[in-house]
Amino acid sequence: MDTATVRTTFKYQLRPTPEQEQALDLVLWRCRTLYNVALEQRKTWWERGQWVSATYYQQKAELPDLKTACPEYAEVNAQVLQDVILRVERAFQAFFRRVKNGETPGYPRFQGRGRYHSFTYPQYGGGAVLDGGVLSLSKIGRIPLRLHRPLQGTLKTVTISREADGWYASISCAEVPREPLPLTGRETGIDVGLKVFLVTAGGEHVENPRHHRKAEKGLRKAQHRVSRRTKGSKRWWKAVGHCAKKYQKVKRQRSDFHHKTALSLVRDYDVIYLEDLQIRNLSRRPNAKPDGNGGYAHNGAAHKAGLNKSINDAGWYAFRRILTCKAAWAGKRVEVIPPAYTSQDCSGCGERIYKSLSVRTHVCTNCGLVLDRDENAALNILASGRAGPSGANVAGCGERSLRSPAR
Numbered sequence: 001m002d003t004a005t006v007r008t009t010f011k012y013q014l015r016p017t018p019e020q021e022q023a024l025d026l027v028l029w030r031c032r033t034l035y036n037v038a039l040e041q042r043k044t045w046w047e048r049g050q051w052v053s054a055t056y057y058q059q060k061a062e063l064p065d066l067k068t069a070c071p072e073y074a075e076v077n078a079q080v081l082q083d084v085i086l087r088v089e090r091a092f093q094a095f096f097r098r099v100k101n102g103e104t105p106g107y108p109r110f111q112g113r114g115r116y117h118s119f120t121y122p123q124y125g126g127g128a129v130l131d132g133g134v135l136s137l138s139k140i141g142r143i144p145l146r147l148h149r150p151l152q153g154t155l156k157t158v159t160i161s162r163e164a165d166g167w168y169a170s171i172s173c174a175e176v177p178r179e180p181l182p183l184t185g186r187e188t189g190i191d192v193g194l195k196v197f198l199v200t201a202g203g204e205h206v207e208n209p210r211h212h213r214k215a216e217k218g219l220r221k222a223q224h225r226v227s228r229r230t231k232g233s234k235r236w237w238k239a240v241g242h243c244a245k246k247y248q249k250v251k252r253q254r255s256d257f258h259h260k261t262a263l264s265l266v267r268d269y270d271v272i273y274l275e276d277l278q279i280r281n282l283s284r285r286p287n288a289k290p291d292g293n294g295g296y297a298h299n300g301a302a303h304k305a306g307l308n309k310s311i312n313d314a315g316w317y318a319f320r321r322i323l324t325c326k327a328a329w330a331g332k333r334v335e336v337i338p339p340a341y342t343s344q345d346c347s348g349c350g351e352r353i354y355k356s357l358s359v360r361t362h363v364c365t366n367c368g369l370v371l372d373r374d375e376n377a378a379l380n381i382l383a384s385g386r387a388g389p390s391g392a393n394v395a396g397c398g399e400r401s402l403r404s405p406a407r
């Protein structure tokens, strides 16, 4: 990784005219149709056993034929169409990866009207050019955008997306100069909390913000309204729109909270260690079940605690990506350690004290240490990270390469 610069995305709201909005909608519609057709074609190949590794290039090579057969596709930028094929390819790559890792595979799915929200110009300049406060899109027109913060670095790709309150352009830039934060000489480990969002090795508890629960309640209500109405009716679409706005609000609040939490950690610490959750999830059950007295599976409190934890886990991935990017930008480091009994072992003496998820306090029968369960885990994560490179990985920024289909 280049040390002086990072790659990052700048997102701006677009201000299209009603006609431009229609044109954007049409492009989105055509991209979605192409996505589904390409998926269908792959599925047929797969079922017939005609699987060849070059399918991405094969499908890409067929695009000119598509334009001859369906002239309306000539109205869509060629590189945007190629990117749609690339998305299908990525969906399949991810599917194969999941199969290989023994996860629930989840076959790539067809995208309905409500599930396909964006299209991408994979090469800046090829159909999308920014000119002052105006984004020029080939075959669509010049759309003003709200440049609320300046762009930096070299412009690489432009993704146009439709959200509940309008259209946005996400511009991915490379070689964005870092803005290093002063070094503090401090390190910490962090763990997902049972009741709180996260706990540091220093014993700081970062609470889940309260307004989340309120917004989430509003979202559930809106979802309920959608389910009560007749699907496809005018009132149903209205409820769907309302629900999408609520969802967007929850999403923004959560992302805002993640950014603030990450920034404060990056300010305070030079190195932040955390556990690789993907592996931990697979290894959790044996850890939680100590000696076959069945305390874990039948205990209601433990079940609820487990549920809370898994909800936190879901947000944790997004947070981890934000934290890693912020750290890279600030000249700090996030390291991922392989999980190994971090919540069971005593951070004082190393004795393994088995406990189910409902046990909130770590009580060591060997050295007498009494500590909050999550704090004990965070201390173990810190110790494991400091112990050295035996598996510790500098976390990647989670940035996806937009050019090459195979990563």
Ligand SMILES: [Zn+2]
Binding pocket: 346, 347, 348, 349, 350, 351, 364, 365, 366, 367, 368, 369
């Ligand atoms: Zn101990």
